[in-house]
Amino acid sequence: MRAPLFLALMLSAAPAVALEMSGGYLANPTAYIPSQCYTVTEEAGANGTGRVHNPCFTCHVRPRAPHYLNDADLQTEYSLPGPALENPWTNLFVDRSAAVDAVTDDDILAWVRRDNYRVGGRIALAERLADLPPEWDADGDGEWSGYVPDAWFAFDDEGFDRSPEGGYTGWRAFAYQPLPGAFWPANGSADDVLIRLPAAFREDAAGRFDLGIYKANLAIVEALITRTDVPVPGLDEAALGVDLDRDGVLGRADVVRFAFAPLRGETMHYVGRAGAEDRALAAGLYPQGTEFLHSVRYLDVTETGVGMAARMKELRYMQKTRWQSYYDRETAALAEAKERADFPDRIRHLLGDAERGIPNGYGWRLQGFIEDAAGDLRPQDFEETAFCIGCHGGVGVTDDDTFAFPRKLGADAFRGGWYHWTQKGLAGTPERPRADGTGEYAHYLRVNGAGDELRGNAEIIRAWIDGDTAPAAPDSPARLKPGRAEALAEDISTLLLPSPERALRLDAAYREIVRAQSFRLGRDATITPQTNVHRVLEQGQPTGVTRIEKPWFRP
Structure with a gap:
């Protein structure tokens, strides 16, 4: 479907934005603190009787080792450095309703269905990086020194990405329970995550590719990150040389x-070349060299419902470039906590550049790509990349600074959880129980009283929250409408997917941000100005939350 003529004219007149690729300067010096941290958690009410909402526990919790950043106190107070007290995410206050109302369904559907990653059987972004535009060249050497996209997003029945020639790229897709809040499709975006282990984990001791070895090592990594046994049928321990089921027999x-x-002599071992080289291994940590690829997508609407669109909003990449032991990580976390206590107004000093990425201080380097005004993918500049650092390395809920893989669907799921969302969507996926046995999403709805941090998703509030029952106390849990918790336990898509009408309006709202290239002011797909957001905060201002919530896992 061709875009209307007026769309082409608007894109041809789209503003050119100068990219600051080299490191150092940030117009927003705290670009790593996301917009969700400015949410108004306490409703207005006489004598402190307004309801209190707690979306903060999604990220800010007591961690589990070897992640030592305990930030559960951020559930109860806004502990932001001085430069961050004035909300920099002003895109939250823009009214896009008139622009969204003017967009036809055919127009926005044509936009989201045009693939901006694979064009004509080629990876368009990789070709542009090979013929590097000068404005993308951070170090001026004429070559791109960062990650060059090499995933084809063509998955086999085991979730492995395959090249047009049928070879393995090393990337493998996995399904996971999205973290509650902003990353639900109901709030504007679909997304996926791929993992790739280094070559040594894909090869036998002689350096030959071996799919069985790779699958075994991926299962070992899954066991280490999730701290659980991982069923993998048909492992030949004699050939692999490791007693993987620990029954004393190969x-x-x-x-x-x-x-x-x-300390009790109990540990695990990788297989293949990684095992022969005795690569470092520890519970809760990925091996050095692990890569993740995360695409953020528009929403498509078809006869079968709402799903992931072909068009990418962003392509995010992270690689573990340095191994850190438990001691290294704990020392770094304690130093960070001490600095935060001693110098509450001091901000993070970010190194790196947009070409090679920004290190997060815990062994990972992050970089990414985002749409230009015409909808083609370009490198994020330094400040746009800094946006990713706060969450991947700055919150308590992550495992080795990642969100998705610890939440991978297990052996009981379709294909053992190794599949891409285009092969099977969210429909029919049961709700994950928290460590305390309660349904995770139902718990989030009760504690937050909404389906997003900013309480801007009126569709979820109307459909799921019982607004007729007054809370017994300001921080009393919200009540769900009858039958909702039971339906959610069986199928999370009943909550996570928006209506077709809302999906297309969110697509159109985000496209306005793309056309303006105003990502530095925020990239939330909001249609009307958000009202549950602080414009200015005071250091240590209470959130009104009095009961600190536990994480979804057992610390």
């Missing part, structure tokens, strides 16, 4: 047993 195994208690 035979046929159907499970990788989790075990990590080094």
Whole structure:
């Protein structure tokens, strides 16, 4: 479907934005603190009787080792450095309703269905990086020194990405339970995540590619990150040389047993070349060289419902470039906590550049790509890349600074959780229970009283929250409408997917941000000005939350 003529004219007149690729300068010096941290958690009410909402526990919790950044106190107070007290995310206050109302369904559907990653059977962005535009060249050497996109997003029945020639790229897609809040499709975007382990984890001791070895090592990594046993049928332990099921015999195994208690002599081992080289291993940590690729997409609407569109909003990449032991990570976290206490107004000093990425201080380097005004993918500049650092390395809920893989669907899921959302959507996926046994999303709705941090998703509030029952106390949990919790337990898509009408309006709202290239002011797909957002805060201002919530996992 061709875009209307007026769209082409608007794009041809789109503003050119100068990219600041080299490191150092940030117009927003705290670009790593996301817009969600400015949410108004306490409703207005006489004598402190307004309801209190707590979306903060999604990220800010007591962690589990070897992640030592305990930031559960941020549920109860806005602890922001001085330069961040005035909300820099002014895109939250823009009224896009008139522009969105003017967009036809055919127009926005044509936009989201045009693939801006694979064009004519080629990876368009990789070709542009090979013929590097000078404005993308951070160090001026004429070559792109960062990640060059090499995933084809063509997955086989085991989730492995395959090249047009049929070869393995090393990337593997996995399905996961999206973290509550902003990353639900109901709030504007679909997304996926791929993992790739280094070549040594994909090869035998002689350096030859071996798919069985790669699958075994991925299962070992999954066991280490999730701290659980991982069923994998048909493992030939004799060929692999490791007793993966820990039964004392090198035979046929159907499970990788989790075990990590080094002081008692209990640990695990990788197989293949990684095992022969005795690569470093620890519970809760990925091996050095692990890569993640995360695409953020528009929403498509078809006869079968709302799903992931072909068009990418962003392509995010992170690689673990440095191994850190438990001691290294704890020392760094304690130093960060001390600095925050001693110098509450001091901000993070970010190194790197947009070409090579920005290190997060815990062994990972992050970079990414985002749409230009015409909708083609371009590198994020330094400040746009800094946006990713605060969450991947600055909150308590992550495992080795990642969100998705610890929440991977397990052996009971379709294909053991190794699939891409285009192969099977969210429909029919049961709700994950929290460590305390309660449904995770139902708990979030009760504690937050809404389906997003800013409480701007009126569609979810109307459909899910019982607004007729007054709270017994300001921080009393909200009530769900009858039957909703039971439906959610069986199928999370009933909550996570928006109506077709809302999906297309959110697509249109985000496209306005793309045309303006105003990502530095925020990239939330909002249609009307958000009202539950602080414009200015005071240091240490209470949130009104009095009961600190526990994380979804057991610390």
